[in-house]
Amino acid sequence: MLSLLIVDDEVYIARKIQASVNWEDLGIFEVCLAHNIRQAKEIIESRQIDIVICDIEMPQGTGIDLLAWVRERELPIAFIYLTCHSEFEYAKKAIQLGSLDYLLKPVQPDELRSAVAGAAKKIDKEKPLHVEQFWQDLLQQRISSSPSSLYNSIDKRQLPYSENTRMLPVLIGIHQWEKKLSPLDENRLEYAIRKAAEEIVLADRSGIILHVKRGTLLLLLSECPIRGTDLTELSSKLQLFIHESAKYFYCKLSCYPGRFVSVPEILGLYEKLADSHWNNVSRWMRVLPFRERAECLLELPGPPMNVWSEMLKQGDKSRLQDDIARLLESWRSVEGLDVKRLQQFYQSFMQMCLFTMQRQGLQADGRFLSLLSPERARTATSSLEDLETWAKELVEEALGTVHEEDEQQLLIEKIKRYITLHIDQGLSRQYIADHIGLSPGYVAKLFKKAAGVSVSDYIVEEKMRIAKELLAKSDMTVSSVALAVGFSNFAYFSAIFKKKVRSTPVDYRRNTGLCRNSIER
Template sequence: MMYQLLIVDDEIHAVRAVQKGVNWEELSISRIHVAHNIKQAKDIFGEHAIDIMICDIEMPQGSGIELLSWVREQHTQTESIFLTCHSNFDYAKEAIQLGSLDYMLKPVKFHELRNVVQKGVEKVGEKRELHVSKVEGQYYSMLWQTHRPVLMERFWHDVMDRRQSSHPERIRDALHNQSLPIKETDSFLPVLIYVQRWAEKLNPRDGKLMEYALRNAADDIIWRGCEHRPFVRMSDDLYVAILPADQGESGWEQQLKPILGDYIAACNRYFRCDISCYVGERGLPHEIAIRYDRLIRMKDNVLNRNNDVVFWSEELGNTESIDVIRMNVWLKMLEKGAYDAILTESAQYLQSLQELGCLRAEVLQQFLQNFLQMLYHFYQFKEWQAYQVLGEEVSLERLSQAVRSLTDLRIWVRSTLTRTITYSRQAQDNETVMDKVKSFISQHVSQSISREDISRHVHLHPDYLSRLFKKETGQSLVEYILDEKMVIARELLSGTELSVSDVASSVGYSNFSYFSKVFKSTVQMNPNEYRKAARGAAGRKT
């Protein structure tokens, strides 16, 4: 380590004596500067880093005391030594008060000067090391301050992900070892932030940008200047904000709900995503893992709260109070082609579920199963294959996604109904007139069907339809309708316990006697005889 020396004296011979009287290289003095007045000295200070100054007290253009006072203010690392011809104690007192290294009388003894300069070099060296240590300390302190949020978030992530033991002693050790500015006795409030969907599918780069945006919005809206702001990413769509307990005191729900509401609104508006916040219970650091697990279960169970704030203390909706057996009505609507009605009615029903406090996951799963069963029944009636109609809508991934939330279920229901309706209309367009006639008769076999009813359905004149049907099938419309009704009647008589009167009603005959007469003329047995014969035959087979 090398040092620079400045000699300030108006007597040239005194300066030369000092220059030559000491072996400065032995003291690591690499350069000696000379000034004959205060102005020259200040100029040298302006251009060079002076470590040691040897200065005369009395000079014509200003005293050494004046120069030393300036040096003490402007160059605090410099050590000063006074030389003077006067032994006046007042000078010595002033020099000492200004922090000079020593006060020496002329003519100076060079071995004493050497010893004093040696002391000055040592002090300057100590100051340099102290300065370097201070700068390094400031650097590492700044580095730690910069990375502290990352360390905090990693700690909380490990706690909630169970990589960090939740035993209180292990938590305390982890906080101490990582020098985190929280204590194991501090209380925190976890808030699960669930991104339910983005308006557009994000690529990895956009995903990172949106994560940064969500984090910044949380800094500005949720914490609002709080020193510690852990925003922990648990997955692509799950984040946890760890709030200090002072945000969870008296009336904390009323205080927190509008804040989180503002956060959700900002995310809706600026980031085009649906997002909900689930507020957990307050707890100590070692309790946060359990609190997080409860929030995950609540998120999985509460499926009708979109863009909303949900508190752990809220009651979940009662499954038994929800009517999910609406499918028979909707099946009839499909069979009758009442497509607009079923779209409207199903949307209204699902909207009614939105009004419940908290909708359990099993309700949506039960609804989905019943709805699929209704669709499959309709496809079977139409002799369609479900995969041809619905495609990927019945894949395991899509069905799993459909019950993630009420909004997802609404989207799925509308999509499956739209596909079903579109397929049905396309099938109708591809049907021949005869197919449409037979399909209409099959769907209305339980009613009294007239030729006029059928002709209106296929948009043909009744007389023309009759001639066309006879030509294509070899049967008249009346004969075909009668055969269809009798087929159903025989199945009901042989396979059910319905009374003959009920069987008659099921195939569109309100007059029991007339039905029996028609049945006998067709089957050569009255209904009771047929039932007895059919069951006897079935018994012999077994």
């Protein structure tokens, strides 16, 4: 039902407008009259007015002033102007302030009827939006939830709630999508889930469903005097809704019915329901009526991190992963198990893996570190299933790093052996790479990372090591030693030797006590 206010300083015209249309045919069951802005404001403040038909030029203020006053108070009232003035500036100002129509006097009844019918249709379309905006403002705390402030906002917005209104909030929380979705597809499916909730749960009772944030919907059910507060039928419908959502929308979700409360109590109860969903790590796809959450007082079987560290060192992947699965499964039936306990496991297991790898002389690479990102930490601790998946992946990556390090070490040893065996030949990255079967660039990068020196520097160091050994332990001439380590130019060999050893080859041999008089060159 809608209400109408006619504002005109000429009493005769106001009454003529009142009598010119059958208002009930348009869904209007109350028509009020005012002859100046003061009277109009008093009526608007004391009644719920939906549509105003207003003259522009009046002795105590214009219709434009009245519309501006209404807009300042954010009242959802549609304005239709009747005036003798056709000046553009009036029409422009009316449009800027959101006037719905602008009609010139004398207006014909059919024209007026059409304008009011359009306003009524627009109001019917927008009223649900006004209601939803109110709840969004409350849940996002853009308006105060104190009773006096909240009821004042309700009156101001002309919403159908009072101090006697009682509503039951039901939080719908999405745990997981069963398939990988783009953000757009996820939004589409959340909209489909919302429509499904309307069809299944709100089919025969009054209420509204809101999209609060990603993965969270809130159903607000109005109290039904006939049904009372029995939740048995509601629980059955919610369970059907959960089943249908899993079947058609690829998601696992749970529903958390609260209790019937007054409008100012909705925000506090919603926050408690949201906390219940956040801490639901093991009981998915259920209807979970609200109750004050109990702390997890039972002693949980603790993870044997020392044992698991040893398994990781030994590379016993299957046994370690089986142990993880058994432990987390034993937690499933624990009353009060929450995100905090899962976060504690996450921290302990992560530190164990990093410590074990460090003791093995290994560094975590990019793939391993990606499993420790803040976003992955949040998803890993959202459920026992996600935590188990994360822990097993971390084991895979840790052991993969060990395996890679072992393979790389074998390659480094192979490169070093090749250099030693071919020390008397011309050596280059290309020859070594061809022998190993890898690209020269990769060989250089891998060797530098593992050995701490470049391939070329290592070759020189190896040549000097063998040269010193031959000078100290054999009676080969210095020239022969130079040839034995790949130097055809004796002077160049001597210069490199002196630079690296800080002694000439002859002095080095003399200082080792193995100088032979016959050995000069």
